[in-house]
Amino acid sequence: MTASVTVVDHPLVQHKLTLLRRKEASTAEFRKLLREIGLFLGYEALRDLPLGKIMIDTPVCQMEAPILAGKKLTFISVLRAGDGLLGPMLDLVPSARVGQIGLARNEETLMPEKYFFKVPRDTAARVNVVLDPMLATGHSAVRAVQEMKDIGAKDIRFVCLLAAPEGIKTFTEAHPDVPLITASIDERLNEKAYIVPGLGDAGDRLFGTKGV
Numbered sequence: 001m002t003a004s005v006t007v008v009d010h011p012l013v014q015h016k017l018t019l020l021r022r023k024e025a026s027t028a029e030f031r032k033l034l035r036e037i038g039l040f041l042g043y044e045a046l047r048d049l050p051l052g053k054i055m056i057d058t059p060v061c062q063m064e065a066p067i068l069a070g071k072k073l074t075f076i077s078v079l080r081a082g083d084g085l086l087g088p089m090l091d092l093v094p095s096a097r098v099g100q101i102g103l104a105r106n107e108e109t110l111m112p113e114k115y116f117f118k119v120p121r122d123t124a125a126r127v128n129v130v131l132d133p134m135l136a137t138g139h140s141a142v143r144a145v146q147e148m149k150d151i152g153a154k155d156i157r158f159v160c161l162l163a164a165p166e167g168i169k170t171f172t173e174a175h176p177d178v179p180l181i182t183a184s185i186d187e188r189l190n191e192k193a194y195i196v197p198g199l200g201d202a203g204d205r206l207f208g209t210k211g212v
């Protein structure tokens with residue numbers, strides 16, 4: 001199976017991403033820009049949702065009009081930075097259900113361990129969109145998606161803001177069936193597993209917790 005990786009290269013997304021990356025961007029600016037870019041990422045991630053038809057009356061006449069007809073949606077935030085993409089996804093689909101997965105790095109194995117998992121259970125009948133702004137090593141993303149598969153999810157997509165080539169390789173090897181949507185493929189990871197050029201710590205920038 002060939003993995004699907006989509007880079008949303010729309011000029012508005014790339015412009016907003018530049019503004020968001022700047023170290024002088026305030027918490028408020030960062031939050032606002034992440035929300036705006038999240039709308040475009042969600043738009044792309046949900047591009048293949050099936051449509052049905054309903055009859056409606058416009059003020060002018062009756063018409064057969066398109067309406068979402070397929071599976072219901074669940075958005076799954078990988079805590080805590082994933083919450084920054086949740087708002088725009090819910091703007092797009094207000095009726096979606098929400099799950100949250102908390103993963104923390106085990107300092108001995110350096111692998112993610114689950115500390116929180118609250119996800120709507122009818123995953124097999126739903127489109128499940130996993131949200132995490134930074135695909136760095138890829139280990140958390142791989143684990144989060146695996147957790148969803150373990151409870152029966154079949155249709156899964158992964159949305160991030162930035163991806164490192166190392167993370168894309170790890171992710172697509174583990175889950176070639178899960179489309180990946182991002183705004184940028186950056187250059188590499190540094191020795192601390194931060195994305196370069198990146199934007200720093202997405203959680204700190206989103207919540208204003210740097211140095212806390």
Ligand code: URA
Nearest residue numbers: 134136194195201202
């Ligand atoms: N997580 C972040 O928040 N930033 C990175 O650069 C890598 C992982």
